[in-house]
Amino acid sequence: MTALLNIKTRRKKLERDEKKESTLESSRKVVHLRVYRKNPKQDKSSHFDKFEVPVQRWSTVLDALLHAKGYLDKSIAIRYSCRMASCGSCGMKINGIPRLACYTKVSEIDGNIITCEPLPNFPVIRDLVGDFSDFFEHHSAMEPFIHNQNADIVDENRLTEFIQTPEDVENYLQFSYCIKCGLCYSACPSVGSDTRFPGPQALAQAYRYVADNRDDATQSRLNIVDNKHGIWRCHFAGSCSVVCPKGVDPALGIQLLRGHLVNFSKNDKKLAESRTRNLGKT
Amino acid sequence: MILKESQIMKIHYITGIAALFVVAVHIIMRLVMPFSMSLEYENVIANYQNIAYAVLLESILVLIAIHGFNGLRIILIEFRQNIAWENGVTVFTLVAMIALIAYGTRTIIVANGLG
Ligand code: SF4
Ligand code: FES
Numbered sequence: 572m573t574a575l576l577n578i579k580t581r582r583k584k585l586e587r588d589e590k591k592e593s594t595l596e597s598s599r600k601v602v603h604l605r606v607y608r609k610n611p612k613q614d615k616s617s618h619f620d621k622f623e624v625p626v627q628r629w630s631t632v633l634d635a636l637l638h639a640k641g642y643l644d645k646s647i648a649i650r651y652s653c654r655m656a657s658c659g660s661c662g663m664k665i666n667g668i669p670r671l672a673c674y675t676k677v678s679e680i681d682g683n684i685i686t687c688e689p690l691p692n693f694p695v696i697r698d699l700v701g702d703f704s705d706f707f708e709h710h711s712a713m714e715p716f717i718h719n720q721n722a723d724i725v726d727e728n729r730l731t732e733f734i735q736t737p738e739d740v741e742n743y744l745q746f747s748y749c750i751k752c753g754l755c756y757s758a759c760p761s762v763g764s765d766t767r768f769p770g771p772q773a774l775a776q777a778y779r780y781v782a783d784n785r786d787d788a789t790q791s792r793l794n795i796v797d798n799k800h801g802i803w804r805c806h807f808a809g810s811c812s813v814v815c816p817k818g819v820d821p822a823l824g825i826q827l828l829r830g831h832l833v834n835f836s837k838n839d840k841k842l843a844e845s846r847t848r849n850l851g852k853t
Numbered sequence: 854m855i856l857k858e859s860q861i862m863k864i865h866y867i868t869g870i871a872a873l874f875v876v877a878v879h880i881i882m883r884l885v886m887p888f889s890m891s892l893e894y895e896n897v898i899a900n901y902q903n904i905a906y907a908v909l910l911e912s913i914l915v916l917i918a919i920h921g922f923n924g925l926r927i928i929l930i931e932f933r934q935n936i937a938w939e940n941g942v943t944v945f946t947l948v949a950m951i952a953l954i955a956y957g958t959r960t961i962i963v964a965n966g967l968g
Contacts, residue, residue: 765931797859799930799939832859833866 659752690757718788746779755811767800771811771821778824901964
C-alpha cells in the first residue's frame with residue numbers, strides 16, 4: 572500500500588516537472604538582432620550585422636546582445652556595467668528609440684526584429700559605444716556640486732549643518748535621480764543642430780542646484796547658462812522627458828530655470844541663503 | 854550696449870505677446886465694414902490718416918520687426934557655431950530690422966500726409 576502511494580506521488584512529481592519544462596520551452600523564442608557596426612579607426616562606412624539569438628520571457632536587450640557577443644561574434648562593442656538601470660552606460664537606440672538596453676525587455680518590443688544602434692548626438696567610438704566627452708564637459712560646466720560660502724569644511728569649529736525640510740528636498744529630488752545615461756541628450760533636436768548647446772541633462776542639473784537651498788551660487792549658475800548657445804536654445808520639443816528612464820523631467824527643469832532667468836520665479840534662494848547664514852548662530 | 858541673452862529673450866517674449874494684441878485689433882478693425890470694402894484705396898488711406906490707427910500700424914511694425922528678426926537671428930546662430938558667424942548674424946539682423954522699421958515708418962508718415 573505504501574509502495575503504491577510512493578509510485579503515485581513520484582508520477583505526479585514527474586508530470587509536474589514535465590509541465591514546468593514545457594512552459595519554460597514555450598517561453599523561449601528566437602529574436603533577430605540587427606546590430607550597428609562601425610569602426611571609425613579602420614573604415615568610415617557602417618553596416619548592420621544580423622544575429623539569431625534565443626531569449627526568454629525575462630531577457631533584456633542587453634542579455635540578447637551579450638549572448639550574441641558571447642557565442643556569435645566577440646568583436647561587438649557594447650558598454651555596460653550594472654545591468655540594473657543604475658550606471659547609465661548601456662544607452663543605445665533600440666528600434667529607433669533611445670533606451671537603456673538593460674532596462675528594455677525583449678518582450679516589450681513588437682515583432683522579433685530588434686535593431687540596436689548607437690545613441691544619436693554622440694560620436695561613435697565603435698559599434699554601439701559613443702563618446703561621452705562633450706556630454707560630460709557640458710555636465711561639469713554646470714558646477715554640479717553645492718557651493719556654500721558659509722560652510723567651512725576646513726575649520727572644524729565653523730562646521731555647519733545643512734538642514735533641509737522634506738519640502739526643500741522635493742524641490743530638486745527628481746532631478747537628482749539622473750544617472751547621466753545621455754538618452755535625453757541623444758533625443759534632443761537642439762543638441763543635434765547646436766554642438767555648444769549644453770543639452771537637457773546639463774541644464775536640468777543646473778536647475779537641480781539652483782533649486783537646492785543649500786546652494787548659494789544661483790547667480791553664477793544662471794550666468795553659465797545665459798548665453799547665445801545656452802538655455803534659450805531649447806525649443807521645448809520635450810523628447811528628453813519622454814525618453815528618460817529614471818522619471819526625470821529635464822524639460823520641466825529647463826522651463827523652471829528660464830523662469831529664474833526672466834524673474835518669473837519667486838526668489839526662494841534669498842530665503843535659503845539667510846537660513847543657511849543663521850544656521851551657525853543657532 | 855551688449856544685452857544678455859535673457860534680456861533679449863525677455864524683449865522677444867514681450868514683443869511677441871504685445872504683437873498678438875495689436876494684430877488682433879488690426880484684424881478686428883477690418884470687420885467694421887464689409888471686408889473687401891475695408892481694403893479699398895480710399896478706406897486704406899483714411900485709416901492711415903487717422904492718427905490713432907497710424908500709431909497702431911507703427912506699433913505692429915516695430916513689434917513684429919523686433920520679434921521676427923530676433924527669431925531669424927536665433928534660427929541662424931544654430932546653424933554654425935563660431936564667433937564670426939554669430940557676430941555677422943547679429944549685425945545683419947539688426948541692420949535689416951532697423952532698415953525695415955525705417956522704411957515702414959516712412960510709408961506710414963507719407964500715407965498719413967505728414968511727410
Ligand atoms: S535626465 Fe534622464 S535621460 Fe537625461 S541623462 Fe539623466 S537619467 Fe539619463
Ligand atoms: S548596464 Fe547600467 S544602466 Fe544598463
